[in-house]
Amino acid sequence: MGDIVVLVKPSLNPDMTRSKPDGTVDLDAIPLKLDDIDANALEAAKELKNTLGGKIIALLLLPWGPIQKRTRELKMVTQEALARGADEAYIVSDEKLLPGDPIITATVLSNAIKKYAPSASLVLVAEASIDQTTGQIAGRVAAKLGLPFISYARKITIDGNKIVAERDVEDHIEVMEASLPAVVSVTQEINEPRPPTLLQIRRAGKKPQKTLSAADVEPIPERKKEPVEYKILTVSRKQVIIEGDTLEEIAEKLIEALEKEGVL
Amino acid sequence: MVDALIVASGVQEVKESLSAVSSLGDVEVLFYGKDSDKADEVAKLGVKVYVLKSQHPGALFNAVKKLYDEKQPKVIVGYGTKNNRDALSRLAGTYDLPMATDVIGVEFKDDHIIYKRGFLSERAIATEKIPYPAIILINAKVFEPVQREGSGNTEEISVEEDSVKLLEIKPKQLSGINLEDAEIIVGVGRGFKKKEDLELAFKLAELLGGQVGASRPIAADYKWLPEDAWIGISGKRVAPKLYIAVGISGAPQHMAGVNNSKIIVAINKDKSAPIFKLADYGVVADLYQFLPVLIKKLEEKKGK
Numbered sequence: 001m002g003d004i005v006v007l008v009k010p011s012l013n014p015d016m017t018r019s020k021p022d023g024t025v026d027l028d029a030i031p032l033k034l035d036d037i038d039a040n041a042l043e044a045a046k047e048l049k050n051t052l053g054g055k056i057i058a059l060l061l062l063p064w065g066p067i068q069k070r071t072r073e074l075k076m077v078t079q080e081a082l083a084r085g086a087d088e089a090y091i092v093s094d095e096k097l098l099p100g101d102p103i104i105t106a107t108v109l110s111n112a113i114k115k116y117a118p119s120a121s122l123v124l125v126a127e128a129s130i131d132q133t134t135g136q137i138a139g140r141v142a143a144k145l146g147l148p149f150i151s152y153a154r155k156i157t158i159d160g161n162k163i164v165a166e167r168d169v170e171d172h173i174e175v176m177e178a179s180l181p182a183v184v185s186v187t188q189e190i191n192e193p194r195p196p197t198l199l200q201i202r203r204a205g206k207k208p209q210k211t212l213s214a215a216d217v218e219p220i221p222e223r224k225k226e227p228v229e230y231k232i233l234t235v236s237r238k239q240v241i242i243e244g245d246t247l248e249e250i251a252e253k254l255i256e257a258l259e260k261e262g263v264l
Numbered sequence: 265m266v267d268a269l270i271v272a273s274g275v276q277e278v279k280e281s282l283s284a285v286s287s288l289g290d291v292e293v294l295f296y297g298k299d300s301d302k303a304d305e306v307a308k309l310g311v312k313v314y315v316l317k318s319q320h321p322g323a324l325f326n327a328v329k330k331l332y333d334e335k336q337p338k339v340i341v342g343y344g345t346k347n348n349r350d351a352l353s354r355l356a357g358t359y360d361l362p363m364a365t366d367v368i369g370v371e372f373k374d375d376h377i378i379y380k381r382g383f384l385s386e387r388a389i390a391t392e393k394i395p396y397p398a399i400i401l402i403n404a405k406v407f408e409p410v411q412r413e414g415s416g417n418t419e420e421i422s423v424e425e426d427s428v429k430l431l432e433i434k435p436k437q438l439s440g441i442n443l444e445d446a447e448i449i450v451g452v453g454r455g456f457k458k459k460e461d462l463e464l465a466f467k468l469a470e471l472l473g474g475q476v477g478a479s480r481p482i483a484a485d486y487k488w489l490p491e492d493a494w495i496g497i498s499g500k501r502v503a504p505k506l507y508i509a510v511g512i513s514g515a516p517q518h519m520a521g522v523n524n525s526k527i528i529v530a531i532n533k534d535k536s537a538p539i540f541k542l543a544d545y546g547v548v549a550d551l552y553q554f555l556p557v558l559i560k561k562l563e564e565k566k567g568k
């Protein structure tokens with residue numbers, strides 16, 4: 001019997017990447033969104049909630065500033081996490097924690113779990129995020145909490161005090177068993193997240209949420225990563241749309257173009 | 265004390281990792297997993313090799329931790345495989361070590377490391393700076409593998425597994441096709457409605473002398489193709505001279521795997537699909553109508 005903590009990341013949306021005139025990334029202009037695979041983690045939590053008998057706690061940390069500008073976006077991500085099944089949310093947001101550094105993020109999240117979700121029996125984390133894609137937070141948190149860790153779960157079942165997960169490795173699947181509490185990272189294949197219904201969205205506004213500052217989640221380790229430069233990768237593709245009156249004509253023109261390129 | 269510890273499960277991985285840390289001094293290797301019988305081959309690169317026969321991620325973590333505690337390496341390096349990420353993120357969490365992943369360039373300075381890696385699902389390149397000691401996970405095929413001969417010795421390392429039990433290993437059905445070597449690839453996405461329809465893509469690929477690859481959902485989720493057809497940031501990175509994306513929207517995580525193609529063609533029925541901005545030639549059409557026509561035209565040409 002226990003709660004499920006789902007780590008939810010408000011990530012920079014790569015589909016809305018913006019650049020400055022000098023070709024560097026305009027970080028402040030890129031909006032945040034609830035990270036893709038976090039939706040899978042929330043869906044997995046919903047499926048496991050009845051078995052575990054506790055509630056779902058979404059735990060968020062704001063990794064990107066400027067803080068004033070992010071308030072609305074952070075609120076929207078929190079609302080979405082609640083609409084997607086979380087029963088309550090804790091949001092860590094503090095100038096001192098910006099920009100996110102995995103060492104700080106993992107420590108803060110672990111501290112928050114210990115303090116605000118001491119009876120959690122499962123911590124679910126996405127395999128990776130869409131902005132950084134480093135996939136290191138789950139393992140760090142497991143180590144900090146001293147809990148068993150299963151990574152890249154494509155399937156989870158819970159039986160009493162045990163969790164069994166199918167772990168995806170590149171060329172095979174490993175069936176792993178751990179005792180609860182445990183930290184598990186989930187892959188995109190674990191489920192197909194259902195978009196929240198209007199009713200779920202409306203109810204989300206009434207669910208409890210609490211904003212935490214750095215002082216609530218101390219001690220905070222020293223920052224080790226320093227940004228030097230973020231440069232846009234310019235794709236210089238020709239972007240020619242082949243047009244014609246019939247599909248035959250289009251096919252012929254395409255073949256001709258590819259022959260000219262010397263790639264057929 | 266050593267300068268660098270390579271954590272790897274393949275010989276090529278060791279060669280490329282050695283290349284990445286070539287500016288550092290003393291290097292040792294932890295070689296693990298089901299290919300660990302190739303440890304002698306690794307030792308011939310002139311490095312000391314610790315061999316861990318297990319592929320249990322908890323055993324790997326314990327082995328890495330043991331060597332880290334004993335040797336205090338300044339740098340730990342290897343590919344960003346799932347087992348490496350699993351074990352090394354735990355080591356990173358244990359000692360608050362910085363960990364860079366998907367690294368495509370690295371410089372080891374006197375008192376810090378500067379590296380480059382993909383950012384924003386590889387829409388951008390990040391350059392960042394971290395202090396020693398640190399974990400650096402490199403992308404495959406970025407660093408020129410070292411060619412050298414020497415004689416190192418091998419030593420088996422035995423550690424406990426952790427409390428997580430490995431109950432069963434289920435093999436995946438793999439095609440064995442080396443997409444990385446293909447000159448032409450037809451990539452299939454969720455525009456295909458059912459597995460049987462992929463026949464159209466196979467026919468096209470066959471006519472062009474190419475191979476069929478896929479977006480992640482087609483290979484990993486629907487399992488319509490073996491998982492070694494999975495192309496992208498978390499799958500294979502390919503560089504054919506021609507990549508034809510059929511029914512693929514052009515998500516950055518997919519495009520990260522094909523951006524090094526010489527020419528990209530997109531066939532998609534939605535004219536606002538992002539892939540058209542990331543392709544050289546685009547055809548706005550229903551694949552079910554267009555592919556048969558394209559196939560017919562190519563057959564006619566071949567017949568001539």
Ligand SMILES: Cc1cc2nc3c(=O)[nH]c(=O)nc-3n(C[C@H](O)[C@H](O)[C@H](O)COP(=O)(O)OP(=O)(O)OC[C@H]3O[C@@H](n4cnc5c(N)ncnc54)[C@H](O)[C@@H]3O)c2cc1C
Pocket residue numbers: 036037128129130133188452453454455456478479480481482494495496497498499500510511512513514515516517518521531532533534537549550551552
């Ligand atoms: C951390 C992370 C890692 C990921 N790693 C990868 C990865 O390595 N590789 C990868 O591929 N994805 C990866 N993804 C998933 C990625 O974000 C996309 O969800 C995925 O690539 C979409 O696949 P798709 O283009 O086949 O499907 P969709 O995005 O659903 O696109 C289908 C396209 O088909 C078109 N279409 C539909 N019907 C037709 C028709 N009849 N004729 C022509 N066109 C049609 C549609 O217009 C649409 O554009 C990752 C995601 C995350 C978060």
